[in-house]
Amino acid sequence: MSGNSFGLLYCVSSFGESHGPAYGGVVDGCPPGLALTDQDIQKELDRRKPGSSRHVTQRRESDTVEILSGVLEGRTTGTAIGFLVRNEDQRPKDYSAIAQKFRPGHADYTYYQKYGVRDPRGGGRASARETVVRVAAGAIAKKYLRERYGVLVRGYLAQLGMHTIEFRDWGEVDRNPFFVPNADQVQDLENFMDALRESGDSCGARVNVVASGVPVGWGEPVYGRLDADIAAAMMGINAVKGVEIGAGFASILQKGSEHGDEMTPQGFLSDNNGGVLGGISTGQDITVSIALKPTSSIRLPRRTIDTQGRAASVETKGRHDPCVGIRATPIAEAMLACVLMDHALRHRAQCADVIPPLKLDNPRKIN
């Protein structure tokens, strides 16, 4: 196994390269009986797909998914779900200028050194186009979690460069090209992105993801912790450099008397822990925040080396997202959904017969 699968019981295996014929994957472990059609996956892929606004890459991909197995007459059978997304707009030629050079901050250098092979076509396997597989797998997980447990996994863009976005309304998130929960800030972001694109540079972003309705008890202590698996899933998304759960880095400055979430029979009084204690869900919202670095493929010239190790200058002319964080919201949601799905199954494997002894009125309740 060389890193192309994740999940213990809800297991996703992925293949594909940016300018090869197709991406695809296998979702293994989905319970039988879930109503599932191509459309259930397609609608999530459409949220992630390129070319949906001028602020993201203009590569034209319909990202049409084809389910190849594991579904019979509209319901999952319990066997492996294979699916395929053909690439439609490969332009390997876009990369001829940079085929022999490494982009600063890009994985093409490390792939070359690890495997001894140079796949210059759009980053090959390192391309963020691979996230199409994650979003597909996440779509299935999301649907199961919602229908079986009432769990809702939602995310939004919380910061774009220096622009922090104030959370206002989940309903806004899918009504603008940035996945921001606040219509009033969209125009500012449009202006910012237009100027950024013009400049040839790129910027970083923060995405927040929240899972509501997660029952108490999911997650395994010590090493198989829910928060540890979430951290891996998030840090494993292209360009992510930081992960926080709950109060995150702010907890450094907190006192124990401030951080520890007090409880009443009605529920918790705060959510500094982000819905996870000791690696196990508390029943509160699970709150995750991630930092995405600026895109490494930019038009500005940068010092680098070539495949012969000689000094060189590189500027990337292909079609790229000036901020990979913009399209990251559905990806982060998908990864969180896959982790929760995995732990839903793991929990009931071991603790199928446990009835949680306590029932808080409303665990999520925060005064």
Add this chain to the structure above:
Amino acid sequence: MSGNSFGLLYCVSSFGESHGPAYGGVVDGCPPGLALTDQDIQKELDRRKPGSSRHVTQRRESDTVEILSGVLEGRTTGTAIGFLVRNEDQRPKDYSAIAQKFRPGHADYTYYQKYGVRDPRGGGRASARETVVRVAAGAIAKKYLRERYGVLVRGYLAQLGMHTIEFRDWGEVDRNPFFVPNADQVQDLENFMDALRESGDSCGARVNVVASGVPVGWGEPVYGRLDADIAAAMMGINAVKGVEIGAGFASILQKGSEHGDEMTPQGFLSDNNGGVLGGISTGQDITVSIALKPTSSIRLPRRTIDTQGRAASVETKGRHDPCVGIRATPIAEAMLACVLMDHALRHRAQCADVIPPLKLDNPRKIN
């Protein structure tokens, strides 16, 4: 598997509870031929052990390790290394006052709800005493990495509450009770901790860990990424709420032209990526930073519920670290070492025959 093992090829399995008879573990996958004695592990355990200053828990444990297998005549044989650390200073009675209540911010609530079982003796399996196993496993990994690859894994306390520590000298780290790399700040920290302990409250902390000398090419792309596994390992340490690699959350505010680390034939010109690109090591220092929340067991009264779900007040009188972050440095080092060890083996499994095509003069070089 219920979360008590980690690592694919360098695999650590752990058991033990805070007030049970012993902790222990199995390290599976260590290459044969490594010189190894109890003392190699003991010296790392001694760095972590309680009671070493007035600023940490006063529980008296010698944390003496006994290697039970896998070593013959001072060298590893390639078979499983079993080891044991007996608990010596159990005081289950310390917990009688809180046996029926949950500490805000503590895992005793989630364990109870997940398993339907209440182990009130010092948090049982959730106790940070479990990290004794991680440090032992990390000691073996550290030694192998150093002797076989010249890799050095080191950490330090970078922030204690509002006190940020300026890095000065690795040599200082083990000469003060805080693992800070700066002797001049020790007195301030002593004063701060004395006042904190007096107050009955606790505080958070930041720990930085650095691995130097890691060859280019370790880590697997897509899901088995080196940074993803590091994130899981770190977030899986008790009390950790945030993980950064390289520029971390600061990369949100960076431009691509600033973040992307330029390269010359002599090496990299910066290390915003923290030594990992596309999930694969670059050959630079791997830099990780983690946030630890304040200890949940504090003397101040807090609102909570009891095991019957009734409103209650709790204050914790046992012996506890007022800042779990202080002893976290050797633990974070151990976790990073275990992850690197795992990926060293994984890399050579697949790419044993690859010679990295390029040899930078000094990949770590940063102007």
Add this chain to the structure above:
Amino acid sequence: MSGNSFGLLYCVSSFGESHGPAYGGVVDGCPPGLALTDQDIQKELDRRKPGSSRHVTQRRESDTVEILSGVLEGRTTGTAIGFLVRNEDQRPKDYSAIAQKFRPGHADYTYYQKYGVRDPRGGGRASARETVVRVAAGAIAKKYLRERYGVLVRGYLAQLGMHTIEFRDWGEVDRNPFFVPNADQVQDLENFMDALRESGDSCGARVNVVASGVPVGWGEPVYGRLDADIAAAMMGINAVKGVEIGAGFASILQKGSEHGDEMTPQGFLSDNNGGVLGGISTGQDITVSIALKPTSSIRLPRRTIDTQGRAASVETKGRHDPCVGIRATPIAEAMLACVLMDHALRHRAQCADVIPPLKLDNPRKIN
């Protein structure tokens, strides 16, 4: 994970159903740099494919493989190899007569009870057509093992019903429709099969597989034993009910002085152990023998129940192999190759630096 992947480091994930649109898989962990084309896989698929003689199922499938990723300019890149084999001759109608009944000895009953779903189209996921994925994955493994280590994996039909086949010549195996290593017996087998087909019944078979040139030291002791993994791989082939390694069941009647393979500096004097001792390869030929039960889909009427649990009679009219063992040779070879590949990688992960202390002149030598 619900059983659709196997292998720790050379990991194969599979999907597809007999009468769905396609089979496919992901091979993860293949080392980079291996020369690989569709044709390398196709030639193994052609050995397994249906319709190649009158003695096997007359379903017409070209079993054409398409590699979708992981190969660039004719060489593996080290990333996941995705591949697809479209179904071409689905005839779900063939199954309408048995859609509501269970075939004695067939998995359609257990799938129905496990998943609560009835996929009557040719056994769905239980169909032996799934072995197309195994053969494809095995083709890659075989090629790597041969080119990198000189390992040769070969098999043959050793018994067909009561007809035992005397081994004569590897060269014969691919020159007859039965994979028997003895041209003189082919006519008898043809006659036997013609009569069997006529009768509407089916028969069992034995297949032997041999791996030559395996270096000493592959396999992990205790639970990850090479022989244990081979046993799982073989028993996991459709219709297999028994697995032997080396002397197998005959060793019950052997004395220790007869079974234990004596050694000289020139090599071993016998191979009762089948090339594995303590779960680790000896350097001798690895010899495996498997028993395949008779096909459960037969034309003769049999007592059974229907999906309502009522007594019924069933006879299967579709196109089926009267002896699944006939086409099992390439499948068993593929499974053995995958296991060896996995252990080749696992061995060098842990023991990359070990040089076997002893070099026998010719470990395989058997007087």
Add this chain to the structure above:
Amino acid sequence: MSGNSFGLLYCVSSFGESHGPAYGGVVDGCPPGLALTDQDIQKELDRRKPGSSRHVTQRRESDTVEILSGVLEGRTTGTAIGFLVRNEDQRPKDYSAIAQKFRPGHADYTYYQKYGVRDPRGGGRASARETVVRVAAGAIAKKYLRERYGVLVRGYLAQLGMHTIEFRDWGEVDRNPFFVPNADQVQDLENFMDALRESGDSCGARVNVVASGVPVGWGEPVYGRLDADIAAAMMGINAVKGVEIGAGFASILQKGSEHGDEMTPQGFLSDNNGGVLGGISTGQDITVSIALKPTSSIRLPRRTIDTQGRAASVETKGRHDPCVGIRATPIAEAMLACVLMDHALRHRAQCADVIPPLKLDNPRKIN
């Protein structure tokens, strides 16, 4: 991971050597709430332990188990169960005569070549004493399976050299030193073993294991098949060279009309499939049969080589079982129990919400 763990959800990790200080293990994934004491494990260890009759090794070990974690007030807590069995009767000196030579048929040669290390003390990790860990882990699994599902796992010696044993009564099995279900044959076996021991030679054996009461639906199709995992577990027992399920190798000679088990609303009419179809349990008895080779450590002189590769003669004087098969019954039971336990948990992870559509009156019923 180097082969010292097995099981996906009921995961056993093992350590220890024959003449080191102790064996021990970690059982991870046991559901909480199971009543469990040292004694539950001890009684199974006592069945396996050496020195219980003159027909087995005379090494004197009490094999006393100490549970170190995972149990609180007599019930499992859901956390890792650590346990220890100290070695008491090490006699490394027994091995001085053979320290520099390899026993034909023994793993000491392959260990030496794999790891480059010679542990001459009783086979080190390769010793069958390691099965003490399996029996301990199996004892917990057996208890859970029996109490939660009514599953009974039982085995017996079915053949000793040329002596085949006729099954008569489960009640006899634990009343004689051979685990044979037939009191009338015990005297013959005593005589046979006395003569064998006298001769300095050893013999092979067959052990049958049966699991009754397994619900329909356990096991995962394709690669994670119940029969495949059973085959691995059995072939992974020291000295096992063959595994059969149901009709096993006899199915080669069967016709489909004979092999395929007919069904009626009352149950199955035969059990050729051994309780597994398509890798999934049928609800019938699961019947497994294994072949154990004769002990390789015998008193008779044999040709071999030494650690320098020179021709030598070896005879083994230590205390050894003249037939390892005799003590294999509890070991095989333990392995079967562990596999079933693992699949019980895996099944309910994925299919927790499935109610098997059909309820046969008595699936086990065989006319």
